Each structure stands twice: as C-alpha cells, then as structure tokens.
Amino acid sequence: MKKLLAVLMALTLVFAFAACTKQPADTDDAQKTLIMGTNAAFPPYEFVADDGSFAGIDVEIAQAVAEKLGMKLEIKDMEFNSLISAVQGGSIDIALAGMTVTDERKESVNFSDTYAKGVQVVIVKADSAIATVDDLDGKTVGVQAGTTGDIYCTEDYGQDNVKQFNNGALAIQALLNDQVDCVVIDNEPAKAFVAANEGLKILDTSYADEDYAAAIAKENTELLDSFNKALAELKADGTIDKIVEKYINAD
Ligand code: ARG
Numbered sequence: 001m002k003k004l005l006a007v008l009m010a011l012t013l014v015f016a017f018a019a020c021t022k023q024p025a026d027t028d029d030a031q032k033t034l035i036m037g038t039n040a041a042f043p044p045y046e047f048v049a050d051d052g053s054f055a056g057i058d059v060e061i062a063q064a065v066a067e068k069l070g071m072k073l074e075i076k077d078m079e080f081n082s083l084i085s086a087v088q089g090g091s092i093d094i095a096l097a098g099m100t101v102t103d104e105r106k107e108s109v110n111f112s113d114t115y116a117k118g119v120q121v122v123i124v125k126a127d128s129a130i131a132t133v134d135d136l137d138g139k140t141v142g143v144q145a146g147t148t149g150d151i152y153c154t155e156d157y158g159q160d161n162v163k164q165f166n167n168g169a170l171a172i173q174a175l176l177n178d179q180v181d182c183v184v185i186d187n188e189p190a191k192a193f194v195a196a197n198e199g200l201k202i203l204d205t206s207y208a209d210e211d212y213a214a215a216i217a218k219e220n221t222e223l224l225d226s227f228n229k230a231l232a233e234l235k236a237d238g239t240i241d242k243i244v245e246k247y248i249n250a251d
Pocket of ligand 1: 038039040041042046080098099100101118144145146148149159186242
C-alpha cells in the first residue's frame with residue numbers, strides 16, 4: 001500500500017512538472033526573432049567586419065526594422081543561390097542581400113518595397129582591351145552564381161562564356177589570375193573590390209539598372225506588411241539615408 005502511494009505521489013509530481021514546463025514559449029517577455037538570410041561577401045551591403053560581426057547597409061536596415069517590430073535580429077550567412085529556397089522553406093524569414101527584384105524571382109517569393117538602386121557594371125584589369133560593354137562578345141565573364149549578372153550574361157553571351165563563382169571575391173580573384181576577362185557585378189561591391197585590389201577598373205558603360213528589395217515568403221504577408229511599414233518610417237525619418245551615407249561616400 002505504501003508502495004502504491006509512493007508511485008502515485010511520484011506520478012503526481014511528474015504531471016505537475018510537465019504542466020509547469022508546458023507553458024507556451026511565447027510569453028510576453030520572450031522576444032520574437034527575425035531570421036535574416038544573406039550572403040555576407042557583398043560590401044558595402046553585407047560583409048563580415050574585422051571583429052567577426054556582420055556589418056553593412058542591409059544588416060543595419062534589418063536591425064533598424066527588427067527594432068521597430070520589437071524583434072531580435074539573427075543573421076544566417078549562406079550562398080546567394082540558396083536564399084530564395086531558404087525563404088520558401090522557412091529556414092529564414094527574410095532575405096536581405098542586395099537582391100534585385102526580378103519577375104522570375106517574384107514567382108517564388110514576395111518582394112518588399114525597394115530600398116536601394118543597383119547597377120550591373122563590368123570590372124576589367126586596368127590594361128584590358130575591353131573598353132565598353134560591346135566588347136564582351138566572345139570573352140570569358142566571371143559572375144556570382146545565381147545573381148542577375150549571371151542570368152543576364154548567360155542569356156547574352158552563352159553559358160560557355162560565363163564562369164560562375166560562389167561569391168564576388170572569388171570572381172575578382174579569378175580576374176586577377178587571368179582566369180576570366182572581366183567580372184560583371186553590382187556597382188557598389190565593384191567599387192569596394194576595385195578599391196581593395198590594385199590594377200582593376202570599372203568600365204564607364206553599365207550593363208543593367210536594378211532595384212534592391214527584401215524577399216519574404218509568399219504566405220507571410222503579415223511580415224511583408226510590417227516590414228514595409230517599418231521601412232517607410234525609416235525612410236521618412238532619414239534613418240535609411242543615414243545608414244547608406246555611413247557606407248557609401250557621396251561622390
Ligand atoms: N543584385 C544581384 C542579384 O540580385 C546580386 C546580389 C548579390 N548579393 C550578395 N549578397 N552576394 O542577383
């Protein structure tokens with residue numbers, strides 16, 4: 001009889017404990033997390049700073065939006081090419097990666113309002129015979145895999161003339177080693193790469209004009225709306241301009 005009582009008491013304790021721990025995690029003080037995916041090899045939009053932290057325009061915009069939404073920002077660094085499927089699969093809430101709005105991507109994700117303009121430009125070695133975009137025919141073009149530079153160049157010059165790299169820095173390395181004749185990439189990262197490596201220049205003629213926006217899962221319209229609302233406020237109060245000026249010197 002004593003034994004049975006002990007077992008009953010033990011069971012009661014187990015149930016009481018289970019009831020305590022089964023509280024929903026979402027209590028008032030538990031801050032929600034906004035998970036941002038990016039490819040942090042794209043200065044000044046996203047890069048890994050000297051101290052190992054993530055920095056850049058997209059990182060600070062996401063931080064400012066998260067703050068407005070009362071959320072904690074978490075950043076996942078991944079290949080650019082994986083971002084859209086990560087958004088679709090839900091392993092990230094939002095992709096902020098200097099990502100260009102395109103009709104094709106719009107079939108897979110929703111885009112926020114745009115927050116910056118991009119231009120695809122051509123980087124060549126300082127002594128290159130390539131003078132304008134019209135000279136690219138038959139040349140080997142280095143690109144970041146899955147980017148608009150990749151997509152447009154493959155369309156225009158054929159797959160055999162386009163070499164894909166996992167990020168811009170690797171494409172630039174290939175240009176310095178004469179493995180490609182030029183690199184097509186977004187203008188601000190292009191400026192950063194040219195400033196960091198001797199013997200490179202950007203052609204005056206540009207390749208394509210684009211708009212950057214955040215990618216969010218089609219079904220997550222709640223986040224799309226709150227992101228756009230926060231972004232509009234940050235545009236209106238000058239925060240976005242201030243972030244951009246911090247990383248891009250007006251020239
Ligand atoms: N704007 C280009 C695109 O959307 C390139 C973006 C690359 N971004 C990055 N974080 N590596 O395709």
